[in-house]
Structure formats: structure tokens, C-alpha cells
Amino acid sequence: MNHPADARDTGAANLGFARALVDELHAAGVATAVVCPGSRSTPLALAVAGQAGLPHSVHIDERNAAFHALGYAKASGRPVALLCTSGTAGANFVPAVAEASQARVPLVVLTADRPPELRAWGAAQTMEQRSLYAGFTRWSEEAPCPSEGGGGEAYARALARRAVSEATGPAPGPVHLNLPFREPLVPAVPDLGAAPSQRVAAAPPLELEARDPSGALLAELRNVARGVLVFGPDAWDASLAQAAGALAAALGWPVIADPAAGLRAGGALERSLVHGADLLLRHPETAGALRPELVVRFGGLPTSKAVATWMSSHAEAEVWLVDPAAGFRDPQHRAHSMFRASPAQFCALAAGGSPPAAALAWRARWREADRIARAALEEALAADARFLTPQLAQALWARLPAGAALYVANSMAIRELDAFAGPRRAALRVLANRGVNGIDGQVSAALGAAAALGRPTVLWCGDLAFLHDLSGLLAGRLHAADLTVVVSNDDGGGIFEYLPVARSLPREVFEPLFAVPHGLDLCELARGLGWDAVRTASAGTFGEALARALAGGRHVIEVPVDRRANTDLHGALTDAVAARLRREWPA
Secondary structure (H helix, E strand, C coil): CCCCCHHHHHHHHHHHHHHHHHHHHHHCCCEEEEEEECCCCCCHHHHHCCCCCCCEEECCCHHHHHHHHHHHHHHHHCCCCEEEHHHHHHHHHHHHHHHHHHCCCEEEEEEEEECCCHHHCCCCCCCCCCCCCCCCCCCCEEEHHHHHHCCHHHHHHHHHHHHHHHHHHCCCCCEEEEEEEECCCCCCCCCCCCCCCCCCCCCCCCEECCCCCCHHHHHHHHHCCCCEEEECCCCCCCHHHHHHHHHHHHHHCCCEHHHCCCCEECCCCCCCCCCCCCCCCHHHHHHHHHHHHHHEECCCCCCCCCHHHHHCCCCCCCEECCCCCCCCCCCCCEEEEEECCCCCHHHHHCCCCCCCHHHHHHHHHHHHHHHHHHHHHHHHHHHCCCCCCCHHHHHHHHCCCCCCEEECCCHHHHHHHHCCCCCCCCCEECCCCCCCCCCCCHHHEEEEHHHHCCCCEEEEEEEEHHCCHHHHHHHHHHCCCCCEEEEEECCCCHHHHCHHHHCCHHHHHHHHHHHCCCCCHHHHHHHHHCCEEECCCCCCHHHHHHHCCCCCCEEEEEECCHHHHHHHHHHHHHHHHHHHHHHCCCC
């Protein structure tokens, strides 16, 4: 119920609270605000628009907005504020919030709400929002209506500081603030300026808490002759490559890195990286011969099923997890020890000295198997004139300029890159949504990353992921985006071709139930939404199209792929690698 006598004070209290909250979010490190239009969120939207120094963008589709915020936060490493009105608007944030939770991406989600007296009484655009992201947030809170007092603007600032602190803690992730406002939402003539500064100094950063911060850790590692460093898809930070290279050099161990770990491009790990781990570990004899004593794993579980199977197959090997939140990111239930440290901190802590001879011999075994596997792969691909997804993966990996960014979509694109991307000396930032591994919001996330990075950015996705986020193309047009989308179009869900049901079910059952062919002209769809679009079917024409697209603007490059031929090629490549390993690599 509204109180007419207090109407002027209510609007002023709402706007004052919102301005203080946004001002403190900005001061605490929020990089940008992503705003969805709405009525109940008016105080928050006006506060964002009036906040000096805080960039913002407006999105008409809440799902698209949330993935844009996700991509921006993932690429920048800084928290992003995401705001919407009441009702189902916030429900459309759920997929991106879920991804941010498991990928450890800092988001501050602000959902405006109706006051408590209107909830559960049939009021329009009203639903239960307080538990909307239950299970996904690092912290959630509901503020009182600003017109009730409850600490007012001082509380708003404290709320903002804690929200950013929780979102950027040892395990970054989403935070949810549910913010009810009574009408009138703002004064009749609102003051649109930023709130006066009443900021409080930030808390000091948390100290590193490693299990063993002394030099004994390095000595323990150096006593292991058959160790492997495994970096998962969210291990990346700007200093990791140098630190990981120093640790790998000190221990003499091989390194397996997920594409999104950020270590596969550049020269920091040139002597340690095993680029073909996914291919060579598919061969059971090779995987068995490369039996480790210790696996030190950083970040989440790698994308490669072959690598995951190899880790789980050697029960006698110890597994150490390195995680700044000491979280139980161990779906294989294999961890023996856990270290509360970032990957770069652990690597710096343990590096030093020269590697033992036994470890160097162990690494040489891995590197020789890798050389043989990649030679077999290159020979088999050179003998095939078609332009299918393995060739596309290699073309993207080789042709993107130094310093570019590649956003790789689920489900097959990230796996193709993992299997077929070889050595690359030029720097390349690789991003992927490997928290929940969904195909939703890929275009929107890549748009957010491109906005944050300000460098040539390419999204590689499949046709279903592309179709799942057509609203992202609309958003790109509205925001004059600079992004190239490469779509490998196999007319359906190509990943299902590798599942047992593809062989056990009749094609007339499999196709409509799993593959879901659509028969759509993706170039026509893209052009209708304001993007330049071309279709290429060879390495030469693809290279030309990519070069033109990287000059700037909104581009879609469609690569038609015969799904059956593509599946058969993958099987042939796996067989070729296995045959060469049997001949040339003594297990």
C-alpha cells in the first residue's frame, strides 16, 4: 500500500538509495552496468545513467543482456552490474547466472521488485524473486524498501561494498540483490546527478593460504618422477603463463592445458606443452603407458573426455587440486590434497631449481608421443581436400592475428579446438563458457567480451548455438558491435553423432529426436538482422573471408559441414593417430 502523504519522500528515498548503491558499486570496482528497460527499476536505471565514469549499455532482451554481462566480466576479469525490473525479467538471467556461478565469473545482479505487501496477492508483474538464483549465488540479500528507512544510503553503500567483495572473493561468482521500491518510484522532477561521495576504504586483500607455503613443497614435487600439470578451462589469469612455464621448467613435467586455460598459444610453455593430449590419450595402450604418480590440477575439469578418463583410470596416482576457494571441484572424487591458492600463486610458490633427470625423461616420453600423434594428424588432414571442422579449427588457430580473442562455443567447437589446435607462438586469448557448458547465449557473451577487450574478436559456434541466440545478433546491431561469428553449420546437433544412440537408433528416429535438422539459411538470417554474411566451403575462401571480417564490423561466416562426413573424418583421424603410435612409440 502506498502512503500519499509521504509520496515526495518515497520517491526521493528510492532515488537516493539507488544513487548511493550505484556510486559505491562503481567505487568498489564494477566495470560496467548492463541495463534492461523497465518501470520498477527506474531508480536504479537513473542512478546508472547519472553515475560519472561508469559505462553502461541498454539491452531489450534480458537473456541477451545477462550473457553480454557474463562475457564482459569473463574477458575483463572485473565485476559487472546487471539490472532489470520485477517479474519474469530476472528469470531470464538464470542461464547466464548459472554459467557465471560454475565458471567463477563476478556478476552483481540487481532485480527491482514490488514491495512485500503486493507479493502473493495477484499484483501484476509480481512473483517470488528472492530465491530466483538459489544454488548459484555466492551471496544474496533483499534490502528493505528505501522509504522504510533501514539505514538508508549508508546501508546502500555497505550493501554494495559487500556485494562486490562477495562476487570477487576467492571463488568469484554472481551475487543477487533483490531491491523492492514503493511508488512513486522517483520524485516528480528527479535529480539525475551522482550521489555525493561517502565512500569507505576497501578491505585489504585476503592472504594466500597454501597447504605448505615453505620450500618443502618444491622438494616434495621434485621427488616425483612422473608428474603432470593439468590446467582446466577457468585457470587463466594474466600472469599464469609465465608462472606455469617457470614451474614446468623447474620440475621437468609435461603440461596438459585446456584451450580456455590460456596456455596453448604463446611461447611460455613451448618445451612442456602436450598439444595433442586429447588425441594420443584416446589410444588405450598409450594412455596406460603414460601412468602418472601425481597430477596437479588447476581450475575446473578439462573439456577433453580422453584427458578426464586418463586421470580417473590411474587410481594409484595422487591428485592435488589448486583452487583459491579450496572448493570441491572434483567430480571424479580423486583429490588427495587441496591448496587454497590461485594457479599463478601456486606456480610461483613451487618454482625454482633444475629438473631431475628422471622427470626430463618422463616429459620426453610425452613429447615424443605428442610429436607422433600430431604428425599422423597432419598427414591425414593433408590427404583430405575437404574443409570440415578439424580443418576449420586449424585455420582459425593459425590465421587469427597476434593478440586477438577467440570465444569458443559449446558443444563441438571447444572440443575441435582442443583436439586439433597445435603449437602457436603468437598470443591468442581463448574464452569459453565451461562452467555449466550450455550452448545458450554464445553470441551475446562474445559481444560482451568484444566490448571489454577492444581487440579483434571471433566467436566460433555451431548452428544450433547460433540459432539459440539470434537475439544476440539483434543486440550486436543495436550496439554497433565489432565481432566476427564463424558458424560451422552441419544442420543440427553434430555432437549427438558421437553418442551410442546415433548407432543404435534408426536414422528416422535419431534425426528428428537428437540431430534436429533445421534446413535454415543462416546467412539470410544474419543479413536480416543487420550483419554482413558470407558462406565459404574451402580453406582458401575461408581465409579470405576471415581477413575481410577482421578489418572490423559485424560479420557472420558460415561454413557448411556434411555431418556424416565430418563424423567419419573424426573416426579416421583417431584411427590414424592410434596406428602411428602403435608403429613408432614403444608403450
